[in-house]
Amino acid sequence: MKMKTFLAAAVFSASVAAENVPINGTVEGQCVVIPDISGVYGNPSSDKLSTSPIDGGVKPSVRFDVIIADYYKAVITTPTQFSAAPALNDVVNWTGDVLVKEVTDPLMSDYDTNKVEYNDTTEYDLTVAGSTWFEMDSTAEYGYNKPFPAGQYTAVVEANCIAK
């Protein structure tokens, strides 16, 4: 009996091997960005495209869902160029704005107070868990009193949720 045990141990020790044991884990997204409303450019004048309802446009909006508070930033950049448009041979002047449209907690209404703006980008510190709807405004003016060429125009708002 002892002999068998020894042999077995010898055989075992003779066959040394290395194995990698995986450790799997999943991190669920704690911040989700969901397009809410697609914008539409209105054409109040030949040289202007605007999402403002006064100009016949529709403001796009996006929703940020944050599961845990104070871990993420909403970074939203309004368009600075068309992603699709007829050939343009003059400069387009872009302006944009971002505002908190709807909140799930009254404290979120203060986001606009504390937002940081640079170039065409707006950053919001998402300090409260919940959903926040952001509404964007975009205006494009072509050259100097120059009409936009006829055609389809498309621009993109970039919305990112970035960990702080």
Place this chain on the structure above:
Amino acid sequence: MLYSHYSYSSEIVNGATPNAALSGYHWVMTNLLPQQAGLTVNNIFYRYTTEKEREDSMIVYVQNEDTLNEGQYIFRSVDDWTGLPGNTIVKSVPLPELLGSRFGDGSIEVEGSGTVSDATVIYSYRYDPCFNPQSDPSCEGYIPEIPEIPEPEDPLEDEYVQDELDRKAVMRNAEDEEEERESVEKNAEEVDEDFLEARLGLTSVITLETATLPVSALPSTYNLTLPDGVLPSGKPLKDSVNIAQSNRRLQFAQDKMHLDLVKSQYRRNTK
């Protein structure tokens, strides 16, 4: 967010009310929720916009009274806008399947300065149409109702029948009494007749009863012979003793009465 008005998942019905705050910030739930037994409210969605100065204090309540506890609320969401700029708030509040019957009047109330506009309040509910299986014959567990069969009336309990029966019973008693009386009289006559016949030798049959009667009970004149064999008419026979004072005659009457009673009792028992 999408709200389908009605959708069926197996037998459970899921639905949502129209905007409760459409025509004012006070509403009656019985006008909104279907009157279904076992209905539960599982979510409340609301949205409203506040207009206020940042520095003002403002608290907004979206609430429903509790029908079971007066002065309390079955649902109450509090939004404190104090020191904050106005904005639009959107909330979806899940509820732990609260019974719809507990939802009393609903309202949006503002405490402090500021106004609320463009309010929307929608209740999501669910119910089982077969919560009470008797509500629909197609429900599992439905028991067909057995029509109530009226209890048959006892004709004997009828007033007129009862009167008639009472009347017949009274008549029968009277007839029985009469019959008994006649029977007693007849038997008495028969006994007297038999007894006398036996004593007079008209019959050789003497019953046990008559045999027990004392011979001396007969008037003594029955044993006397006429001297000439002719009974003179108009000449009354005189008793040797005063009959009214005769103890033997009295005893005979008592015996006869006793005999009649015994016989009548016997007949009654053998009937």
